[in-house]
Amino acid sequence: MSWAGPEDILFSTSLASYLDKKLLVLLRDGRKLLGILCSFDQFANVVLQGACERVIVGDLYCDIPLGLYVIRGENVVLIGEMDSEREELPAHMICVSESEIRRAQKAERDATDLKGSMRKRMEFLDLD
Numbered sequence: 001m002s003w004a005g006p007e008d009i010l011f012s013t014s015l016a017s018y019l020d021k022k023l024l025v026l027l028r029d030g031r032k033l034l035g036i037l038c039s040f041d042q043f044a045n046v047v048l049q050g051a052c053e054r055v056i057v058g059d060l061y062c063d064i065p066l067g068l069y070v071i072r073g074e075n076v077v078l079i080g081e082m083d084s085e086r087e088e089l090p091a092h093m094i095c096v097s098e099s100e101i102r103r104a105q106k107a108e109r110d111a112t113d114l115k116g117s118m119r120k121r122m123e124f125l126d127l128d
Helices: 006-012 099-120
Strands: 022-027 032-039 044-057 060-071 077-079
Touching: 022 044, 032 060, 044 099, 060 099
Parallel strands: none
Antiparallel strands: 022 032, 022 077, 032 044, 044 060
């Protein structure tokens, strides 16, 4: 059994192994960004080349192109490598235009807001 040296430990905790690979970056606000990792620093600030935001609403999705994108490290929740062989989405997902996905997002947000307001109006019932 061989023990890991200091250089192995540093490399395994670094983003260096992900350079020039396609990544999925999950942000604190829930957005999902895809792109090729160009650069990073010790604060997990990352630069993605050819970045796009993947928006998913129900069975609809859209990849909105962003180009070269800089992400501040404090907003990063998760970084993962995309498997180039298994990159496709499930068959039931439907690719739509940006305007269609924005309408779907607004409808979903409105439905959530309505549900919340109805719940507040019914708090007096105390169903517990």
